[in-house]
């Protein structure tokens with residue numbers, strides 16, 4: 001089985017990268033690869049339809065270097081942070097990448113994908129929009145029905161921006177209540193999410 005792990009984390013510091021790598025490192029399959037979208041320049045679909053006849057996107061950017069990897073992958077691990085999660089679900093970096101899959105669904109679906117593992121890291125319990133939207137993307141548009149989901153709690157921006165205890169639109173105050181003191185013990189670190197780490201280790205291990 002060819003296993004492709006894709007991280008849509010633009011920071012390189014979030015739990016998204018860590019969890020995608022944890023699944024890959026503990027997988028029973030040896031043909032694995034990790035790709036970070038933040039290291040690539042992949043813009044959105046331009047709607048030019050030049051891919052219709054050839055199933056090949058002619059827009060010149062780093063999609064060209066991952067297109068064949070996406071086509072060959074049999075298992076995809078997709079790690080995604082939720083940005084404006086209640087509105088959009090997934091972040092724009094991941095969205096641009098997924099829009100380019102349009103070139104792989106003309107005259108049939110040009111994928112070998114059998115299974116998708118979604119890793120959603122959400123600060124404020126906005127994972128459900130991301131899960132619903134991504135399931136629709138893979139099931140309805142790309143014909144993959146074997147989808148598993150891992151959810152991890154990330155840090156909402158108001159916990160780390162420095163103003164979260166007093167800002168009039170602080171989402172941290174909304175979540176944790178008035179008089180909030182932002183201390184290390186309320187930060188949702190991965191060390192406190194042992195169930196998430198264990199699930200990530202086990203999911204492809206047997």
Ligand SMILES: Cc1cc2nc3c(=O)[nH]c(=O)nc-3n(C[C@H](O)[C@H](O)[C@H](O)COP(=O)(O)O)c2cc1C
Pocket residue numbers: 013014015016080081082083084085086121122123124125126127153154155156157188
């Ligand atoms: C621009 C931006 C918007 C965000 N919007 C939301 C949001 O609407 N809902 C939410 O749950 N988390 C939101 N987050 C938090 C991210 O989900 C979180 O930063 C990400 O999952 C990484 O968390 P970590 O650094 O703790 O791993 C946002 C983060 C950024 C940078």
